[in-house]
Amino acid sequence: MQPKLIVSLTLVMLIVVSGLLAPWLAPHDPNLVDLSHKLQSPSFSYPLGTDQLGRCLFSRILYGTRVSLSLAMVIVLASLGVGLVIGCLSGYAGGWVDHLFMRASDAVLAFPSLILAIALIAVWGAGWKQMAIALVIILAVYYVRFVRGLVHSIKTETYILAAKVSGTSPYRMMVRHIIPNIVPPLLVVVTLEVGWVIMDISALSFVGLGVQAPTAEWGAMINDGKSFIRSHPRLMIAPGVLIFIMVALLNLISDSFSESKGFGSPLRRKLKPRVTEH
Amino acid sequence: MSLLIANSLTKTYNNSGWFRKHSPAGKGVKDLSFVLEQGACLGILGESGAGKSTLGKIVLGLLPPDSGNITFNGIDLYQSDRKARKQWRRDIQVVFQDSYSAMNPRMSIRDIIAEPLRNYERLSALEEQKKVAELLETMGLSPQEMTKRPKQMSGGQLQRVNIARAIALKPKLIVLDEPVSSLDMVIQKQILIHLKQLKEQSGISYLFISHDSMAVHYLADQIAFMKNGEFVQLAGGSYHAHDLLG
Numbered sequence: 076m077q078p079k080l081i082v083s084l085t086l087v088m089l090i091v092v093s094g095l096l097a098p099w100l101a102p103h104d105p106n107l108v109d110l111s112h113k114l115q116s117p118s119f120s121y122p123l124g125t126d127q128l129g130r131c132l133f134s135r136i137l138y139g140t141r142v143s144l145s146l147a148m149v150i151v152l153a154s155l156g157v158g159l160v161i162g163c164l165s166g167y168a169g170g171w172v173d174h175l176f177m178r179a180s181d182a183v184l185a186f187p188s189l190i191l192a193i194a195l196i197a198v199w200g201a202g203w204k205q206m207a208i209a210l211v212i213i214l215a216v217y218y219v220r221f222v223r224g225l226v227h228s229i230k231t232e233t234y235i236l237a238a239k240v241s242g243t244s245p246y247r248m249m250v251r252h253i254i255p256n257i258v259p260p261l262l263v264v265v266t267l268e269v270g271w272v273i274m275d276i277s278a279l280s281f282v283g284l285g286v287q288a289p290t291a292e293w294g295a296m297i298n299d300g301k302s303f304i305r306s307h308p309r310l311m312i313a314p315g316v317l318i319f320i321m322v323a324l325l326n327l328i329s330d331s332f333s334e335s336k337g338f339g340s341p342l343r344r345k346l347k348p349r350v351t352e353h
Numbered sequence: 354m355s356l357l358i359a360n361s362l363t364k365t366y367n368n369s370g371w372f373r374k375h376s377p378a379g380k381g382v383k384d385l386s387f388v389l390e391q392g393a394c395l396g397i398l399g400e401s402g403a404g405k406s407t408l409g410k411i412v413l414g415l416l417p418p419d420s421g422n423i424t425f426n427g428i429d430l431y432q433s434d435r436k437a438r439k440q441w442r443r444d445i446q447v448v449f450q451d452s453y454s455a456m457n458p459r460m461s462i463r464d465i466i467a468e469p470l471r472n473y474e475r476l477s478a479l480e481e482q483k484k485v486a487e488l489l490e491t492m493g494l495s496p497q498e499m500t501k502r503p504k505q506m507s508g509g510q511l512q513r514v515n516i517a518r519a520i521a522l523k524p525k526l527i528v529l530d531e532p533v534s535s536l537d538m539v540i541q542k543q544i545l546i547h548l549k550q551l552k553e554q555s556g557i558s559y560l561f562i563s564h565d566s567m568a569v570h571y572l573a574d575q576i577a578f579m580k581n582g583e584f585v586q587l588a589g590g591s592y593h594a595h596d597l598l599g
C-alpha cells in the first residue's frame with residue numbers, strides 16, 4: 076500500500092470514529108441552547124467556542140459528522156445497489172431492456188444533478204428524507220450508466236465467451252466473472268462519489284432544503300453561521316474546513332486506488348472523467 | 354448420422370448504425386456447407402479476415418447465422434430448447450488463440466479448469482481437485498500449477514490449461530481457433546502432437562481453424578479453404594491440399 080493511502084485512510088477513519096463516538100466525546104449537548112454563553116471564544120470547556128445560541132460548536136461538529144457521513148454513505152450505497160443491479164441487467168442482456176433503461180436515463184442526465192435534486196425537493200418539500208431520496212434517484216441513474224458501460228466492455232472479452240461455452244449460467248457469469256472485474260473501477264468512483272455527496276448534502280442543507288435546524292450537519296451549520304461571517308467567522312470556517320478535509324481525503328483515497336496494482340486494467344482509462352457532473 | 358452438418362450458413366456483420374444505413378457489402382461468412390464426422394478433424398485454412406473465427410463462433414452456438422442451419426447430432430443448434438441446448442453446450446468446447454485472454458485473470462488455474470465441471474457435475478472438493486490434477490497431467494503439466502494465476506504462467510502452459518478446460522467434460526467436438534498461432538515453433542509442435550494423441554485416444558472431433566497450412570495438414574483429415582467468407586475448394590486429404598496451395 077502506498078503511504079498516501081495509509082495516511083488518508085487513517086485520517087478518514089479518525090473522523091469517522093470520532094463521529095461514531097460523538098455522544099462520549101462531545102463535551103456538551105449539541106442542541107443545548109444557553110444564551111448566557113453565546114458567541115464565546117474557544118476555551119477549555121468549549122474547544123471551538125459557542126455559536127449565537129450558546130451551543131458548543133465542537134459538540135455540534137462532532138454530531139454533524141455523524142449526520143453528514145452516514146447520510147452520504149447510505150445515499151451512495153443505496154444508489155450503488157440500484158445501479159449495480161440495473162446496470163448489470165441492462166449491460167448483459169442488451170436488446171430492448173437496455174434501450175429502455177438508456178433512454179430513461181438520458182432524460183434524467185439532461186439536467187445538472189443538483190438542479191434536478193432541487194426540483195424534486197421542491198415538489199416533495201424540504202427535509203433530509205426527501206433530499207436523500209432525490210440524491211439516490213439521481214445517483215442511481217449515473218451508476219446504471221457507469222456499470223452498464225463496464226459490463227458492456229467486459230462482456231465481449233474472450234474469457235466470457237469461453238465461460239459461456241463451458242455452460243456457465245448468466246447468474247454465475249455475473250457473480251463469478253463480471254462483478255469481480257468491475258468492483259475495482261467501481262471502488263475508485265464510489266470513494267470519490269462519497270466526497271461529492273457530502274458536498275451535495277451540505278449544499279442542499281445550506282440552502283435549507285436538506286437537513287433542518289436544529290439538527291447539526293456541516294452544511295446547515297455553515298448556513299447558521301453565515302450572519303456572523305464578519306464578527307465570528309469561525310462559525311462558518313470550522314464546518315467548512317471539515318468538509319474540505321473530508322472531500323480532499325476521499326479524493327486522495329480514490330486516487331491511490333486507481334493507481335494501485337490490480338486496478339490497472341484497460342478499464343482504468345474509462346475512469347478519468349467524473350461519473351457525475353456537478 | 355454425421356456429428357455436425359452445416360447447411361449454407363450465412364452471416365453478415367451489420368455495421369450500419371442509424372446514420373450508416375447502407376454500408377457496403379458486409380463482412381462475415383457466405384453459404385458455408387460442410388459435414389464433420391465423429392472422430393474426424395476438419396481444417397479451415399484461410400488468411401486473416403477470411404471469416405474463420407466467425408464460422409467458429411457459429412459452430413459454438415455463440416453467433417446466430419442470418420440464414421442456413423447447423424445441426425449437431427441431429428439437433429439444430431439455433432432452434433433447440435433449453436434442455437437440448439444444455440446438452441450440446443456440454444459436447445462442443447473451444448480453445449481460442451490468445452491463451453491469456455481466454456481466462457479470467459482473477460481466477461486460479463484450478464477454478465478455471467473446474468468451471469465446466471462445476472456447471473455440469475456435482476463433485477466434492479476432493480473429487481474436483483483430483484479431476485483437475487488428472488487433467489493437468491494429461492496436458493503434461495504438474496498438478497502443483499493448480500494454485501497459480503494465469504499471470505504466473507507462460508503462453509504455452511496457458512494454452513495447455515485451455516485445452517484441459519476444453520476436454521474436462523469429454524466433449525464430442527472441440528473448435529480450435531488458431532490454438533497454436535501465438536506460440537513458438539517448439540511449443541506449437543508439442544501441443545499439436547498432444548491434440549493428435551487426444552483425438553486418436555478419445556475419438557474426439559476437431560474443427561481446426563488456422564492460417565498455418567503445415568499445422569492444418571498435420572492434424573486435419575479434410576481441409577476447407579476460406580476466402581472472403583466463402584469456401585473456395587474442399588480438399589480431402591493433405592495431398593490435394595498441398596497441390597492447391599502450389
Ligand SMILES: Nc1ncnc2c1ncn2[C@@H]1O[C@H](COP(=O)(O)OP(=O)(O)OP(=O)(O)O)[C@@H](O)[C@H]1O
Nearest residue numbers: 366368380381400401402403404405406407408564
Ligand atoms: N463483431 C464483428 N463486427 C463486425 N465485423 C466483424 C466482427 N467480427 C469480425 N468481423 C469482420 O468479419 C470478417 C471476418 O472476421 P473473422 O474474425 O471471422 O476472420 P478470421 O478469418 O478469423 O481472421 P483472423 O485470422 O485474423 O482471426 C473480418 O473482416 C472482420 O473485420
Ligand SMILES: [Mg+2]
Nearest residue numbers: 405406407530
Ligand atoms: Mg480469427
